[in-house]
Amino acid sequence: MGRFTLVIHGGAGTILKSDMTPELEQAYAQALGEGLEAGYGVLEEGGSAINAVKAAIVILEDNILFNAARGSVFTKKGLQEMDAAIMDGSTLAAGAITGVRNVRNPIELAMEVMRNSNHVFLSGKGAGDYAIKQGIKLEPDEYFFSQFRYNQWRAIRDSDTYSLDHTHQELEELMKDKKFGTVGAVACDQQGNIAAATSTGGMTNKKYGRIGDSPIIGAGTYANNKTCGISCTGHGEMFIRTVAAHTVSCLMEFKGYTLQQACEDVVLQRLVEIKGEGGMIGVDKDGNHAMVFNSAGMYRAFRSSDGSSDIAIYS
Numbered sequence: 001m002g003r004f005t006l007v008i009h010g011g012a013g014t015i016l017k018s019d020m021t022p023e024l025e026q027a028y029a030q031a032l033g034e035g036l037e038a039g040y041g042v043l044e045e046g047g048s049a050i051n052a053v054k055a056a057i058v059i060l061e062d063n064i065l066f067n068a069a070r071g072s073v074f075t076k077k078g079l080q081e082m083d084a085a086i087m088d089g090s091t092l093a094a095g096a097i098t099g100v101r102n103v104r105n106p107i108e109l110a111m112e113v114m115r116n117s118n119h120v121f122l123s124g125k126g127a128g129d130y131a132i133k134q135g136i137k138l139e140p141d142e143y144f145f146s147q148f149r150y151n152q153w154r155a156i157r158d159s160d161t162y163s164l165d166h167t168h169q170e171l172e173e174l175m176k177d178k179k180f181g182t183v184g185a186v187a188c189d190q191q192g193n194i195a196a197a198t199s200t201g202g203m204t205n206k207k208y209g210r211i212g213d214s215p216i217i218g219a220g221t222y223a224n225n226k227t228c229g230i231s232c233t234g235h236g237e238m239f240i241r242t243v244a245a246h247t248v249s250c251l252m253e254f255k256g257y258t259l260q261q262a263c264e265d266v267v268l269q270r271l272v273e274i275k276g277e278g279g280m281i282g283v284d285k286d287g288n289h290a291m292v293f294n295s296a297g298m299y300r301a302f303r304s305s306d307g308s309s310d311i312a313i314y315s
């Protein structure tokens with residue numbers, strides 16, 4: 001039995017201690033702790049990495065603090081359209097969905113796509129039809145609504161701007177209402193199998209069916225037993241352009257980098273060069289973990305079978 005590890009994130013961005021209240025910090029720490037325990041519990045019982053990352057993501061999706069499923073940001077048209085992806089590093093099987101509405105847990109739908117659809121990536125209405133056919137749980141619009149996200153969208157809906165769910169000008173209001181963050185999880189199980197998953201509402205005021213990095217295999221989400229599992233968060237366009245998650249894997253496979261070195265290369269150099277703000281979490285097959293970001297903060301947590309664990313927000 002090897003070392004097993006779970007790592008999660010709840011989004012990266014302009015997250016400053018000076019803007020936080022103790023109550024808000026506590027709420028985030030608790031939410032991250034719940035996600036961590038749900039996923040780590042699966043690993044501890046000998047469960048698979050893929051089931052562990054899914055279990056962690058479901059808990060985070062259900063929490064209105066995060067920009068994923070319930071609490072997702074609004075599009076230009078005032079809708080909530082969600083993206084998610086999951087990947088099993090032991091088989092390179094993957095499932096992803098984009099632009100789905102009313103699906104309670106987009107990660108469940110991504111898992112269903114991976115396991116039963118014969119496809120990897122479904123979008124929009126087709127993905128919704130598939131959810132209905134497979135009996136995936138749906139919820140009415142009200143379930144996903146949060147006043148804060150709505151206000152955040154209203155402030156920029158008449159402009160051409162789109163934004164991360166935690167931009168500076170929104171920060172004060174955002175802190176008051178205690179919500180932000182795409183969510184992600186990566187795990188290495190007792191057998192050394194690796195998995196990764198990411199779920200998001202994307203960026204506020206997105207339009208024309210904009211798709212971020214989160215559901216794109218290799219950009220925001222990637223897992224391969226040979227190298228690592230990665231889940232990203234940040235300005236998705238730059239993570240797509242750097243093929244961020246897969247580049248980490250390539251640096252490990254072809255250049256012999258450690259997980260930490262490879263994550264730093266992508267996040268602190270390649271992304272910075274094109275002004276790509278954000279971060280990523282990773283695990284390797286030996287249960288090592290990385291949590292690297294170039295923004296002021298990233299909601300993050302990990303727990304490993306060697307007894308180490310941490311929940312952190314700032315740099």
Ligand code: ASP
Nearest residue numbers: 182202212233234235236
């Ligand atoms: N990466 C996500 C996107 O671009 C947003 C985020 O991580 O908050 O859709």
